[in-house]
Amino acid sequence: MSFTITCPICGERDVYEFHFGGRDRGPPPSHDNLTIEEYLRYAQFRTTRTEAQLEWWFHSNGCGSWFTTWRNPANNREEKPQEMSNDQQ
Amino acid sequence: MSLKLRNNQVKSSETRAICGLERLWGTSPLKSHYDVVLIGGGIHGLATAYYLAKEHGIKDVAVLERRYIGYGGSGRNTAIVRANQRTQENVKLYDEGLKLWPKLIDELDFNLMFFNCGNLNLAHSEAAVSAFRLAVSTANFCNVQSELLDPQQCKELVPALDISDRPYHPIHGGMYHGPGGIVRHDAVVWGLAKGAFKHGAHIHQGVEVLGIDTDGQKITGVQTNRGSISCNRLAVMAGGYSASVCEMVGMELPVHPLTIQAMVTQPLKPFLHHVVSSGAYHCYANQTLKGEVATGAHMDPQVNYSTTPTAWYMKHQAEALCEFLPCLKGVKFMRIWAGLADMTPDMAPIMDGNVMYDGLFIDVGWGYFGFKSGPITGKYMAEFIADDEAPDILKPFALNRFLENRYMGETAGATNYGHWN
Numbered sequence: 001m002s003f004t005i006t007c008p009i010c011g012e013r014d015v016y017e018f019h020f021g022g023r024d025r026g027p028p029p030s031h032d033n034l035t036i037e038e039y040l041r042y043a044q045f046r047t048t049r050t051e052a053q054l055e056w057w058f059h060s061n062g063c064g065s066w067f068t069t070w071r072n073p074a075n076n077r078e079e080k081p082q083e084m085s086n087d088q089q
Numbered sequence: 090m091s092l093k094l095r096n097n098q099v100k101s102s103e104t105r106a107i108c109g110l111e112r113l114w115g116t117s118p119l120k121s122h123y124d125v126v127l128i129g130g131g132i133h134g135l136a137t138a139y140y141l142a143k144e145h146g147i148k149d150v151a152v153l154e155r156r157y158i159g160y161g162g163s164g165r166n167t168a169i170v171r172a173n174q175r176t177q178e179n180v181k182l183y184d185e186g187l188k189l190w191p192k193l194i195d196e197l198d199f200n201l202m203f204f205n206c207g208n209l210n211l212a213h214s215e216a217a218v219s220a221f222r223l224a225v226s227t228a229n230f231c232n233v234q235s236e237l238l239d240p241q242q243c244k245e246l247v248p249a250l251d252i253s254d255r256p257y258h259p260i261h262g263g264m265y266h267g268p269g270g271i272v273r274h275d276a277v278v279w280g281l282a283k284g285a286f287k288h289g290a291h292i293h294q295g296v297e298v299l300g301i302d303t304d305g306q307k308i309t310g311v312q313t314n315r316g317s318i319s320c321n322r323l324a325v326m327a328g329g330y331s332a333s334v335c336e337m338v339g340m341e342l343p344v345h346p347l348t349i350q351a352m353v354t355q356p357l358k359p360f361l362h363h364v365v366s367s368g369a370y371h372c373y374a375n376q377t378l379k380g381e382v383a384t385g386a387h388m389d390p391q392v393n394y395s396t397t398p399t400a401w402y403m404k405h406q407a408e409a410l411c412e413f414l415p416c417l418k419g420v421k422f423m424r425i426w427a428g429l430a431d432m433t434p435d436m437a438p439i440m441d442g443n444v445m446y447d448g449l450f451i452d453v454g455w456g457y458f459g460f461k462s463g464p465i466t467g468k469y470m471a472e473f474i475a476d477d478e479a480p481d482i483l484k485p486f487a488l489n490r491f492l493e494n495r496y497m498g499e500t501a502g503a504t505n506y507g508h509w510n
Contacts, residue, residue: 001348001389001397001427016401020391037492044343044434044491047336048392055391073346073393 003076009063015076021056023048024068050074052081113199113279114286119293119315123151125474126311126320128298128334129327130154131163132274132460133452135281136467137324137474138290144468145475148289151320153313155297155330159278162328165396165428166460167351167385169364169375171208171269173228173235175502178485179437180231183458185482186465187268193464199280202273202378206363208266209238209246210503211413213258213369220503221264228266238263249360249416256412258369264503271364271375274460281464301337308338308448322474324450329394329429331453340445343491344431344454350398351385352406352425353377360416368503370409381423384410388430388457398425430457437497440466440486442473450474451488 004012029042052072059065070080124147127134134152141147154160170190172183190203212218221237228235240252243263252260282292293315300312301323310319327334332344357380366373366386374384387402403425411418433439433454442450452470455462469480479487485497 001393001395002399002401014401015391016399023392036494040492040494041341045341046343046345047332047341048346048394049336050333050394071391073391074395076393076395 001076004078005057005071006069006078007057007059007062007065008067009065010059013059013062017059017061019058019060021058021066024054024056048073052079113283114292117286117291117293119296120151120291120318121316122310122319123291124149124320125151125322125324126318127152127324127326128311129161129325129331130158130292130294131161131326131328132159132277132281132463133326133328133455133466133470134324135278135285135292136464137326137452137470138292138467139281139285139288140468140471141474142285142288142290145471147471147475150285150290151318152285152290152292153296153298153311153318154292154294157294158282158292159275161330162428162430162455162459163278163463164274165351165426166274166457167373167375167383168271168274168460169208169269169373170203170272170461171266171364172233172461173208173210173224173264173266173269173503174499175224175227176437176498177227177231178497179499180227180233182465182482183462184231184233186462189465189468190272193280197280197284199276199283201276201280203270204272204378205268205270206375207246208269208364208366209243210264210266211243211250211260211365211367211369212262212264212503213367214261217368217503218262220501221262224503225264233266234268235264235266238265246363247361247365249414250365251413251415258367258412260413265363269364271377277460277463281467298334298337301334303338303446306447308446320448322448322450324452324470324474326452326470328455328459329431331431331451335451335453338445338449342439342451342453342488343434344439345392345433346394346429346431347388347390348393348395348397348427349385349388349430349457350402350425350427351383352398352403352422353381353383354417354420355423356380357382357420361414365414367409367413370412372406372409374410374414382410382417382420388432394429396427396429398427432456434491435496436499436502438462438466438486439488440470440473440479440483441488442477442479444488
């Protein structure tokens, strides 16, 4: 479905202006004592849940910046998880 | 009065059968225990139930479907069947699948409208012609009919093609795979449901799996919106939603759910007698037996569970189609829809058994190839579940390949549109 992503520089823009960079999964695992299996699991295995997740986006047809934003893959709305929005209140 | 009489006459089951009014499948009571529970009432789940009941004598089978059978990918695909994949393991499986359609029509006594019109893939660069050369060699090595064509031969097959220098991506050649074609996807769902029910399997629509029960190393049952059901063996065949189902037992999969869109034009006089597809334009098209041009291919690259189409894509599709089939200019789109494709890193499916728990089988990650392979996969998954041992043809598709760095190489397939487009 078509939706919007909010770029920190350009503001709310059509999703087709952006390149999806995947879920933010924190820093890669330390290379010390890292087995091949652990690395492959980190690189490939992930579950997309129907709840808000922090993602990387690239404004490829715009200002060219990389940034993170929260999006829910169930409804494609930019929304923060329940507990985070409660904290802000 | 006469109408009343006629209604009374129709009551006899023989008359109903003659008039074609027999229900294809019926409702069954939801039992609290089944030997085998299959999650997902699509082509894969129904085919597995059918073959379990018919060929392995396992009739204590339930297919659990959250919505109605064929609601997901089984009813949303563009119904194309072919066996010209990149790797031998895949070609072998899809080729058997392709040869199964006519047999299945006889067996189910139901017309699946298999139309083996052939698939023409277009190359728009020299690199694409080279990729076709590889694909043709692989197919021929596996005894699958496939040949390389020059632009003139493409034009002879599909006179509506524009092989001039006018298009942005001119046509450099083609790959023709004669045995492929289209099958009516709804009929496959209905026919398999009919067959599965006839052989004793239960089909439960509107039953949503909410949790999976385990005891130590063993699967023991499922929690549903209609109570708990215990079972000895459980198979996940839920298409785009498979990863969410597997997460109920804490199993993570290398699967990404992406939205894929398709559409049909208004009905036209027959002009397109083959499935035509183009990698450069991200577009494939075939004319259905009703005369509509069914076309699709685009996947939105961000993971999501939405099945809503976009205006952006309709515009893209119209532009792409009119480039290599200029006669379609001005034709109107009638319907557009979307479904979910569960993509794996190597664009090949995952079929495995007794994974993580004893009695847990998975048949997932089919991406946008789940339709062509549905019945043949059901046949082998049924064998897998019945014998508790993977049939040789399914062994290369085990989940472990991703942890052993053994990709299947389907991303390089000439008929696939790049790495998830």
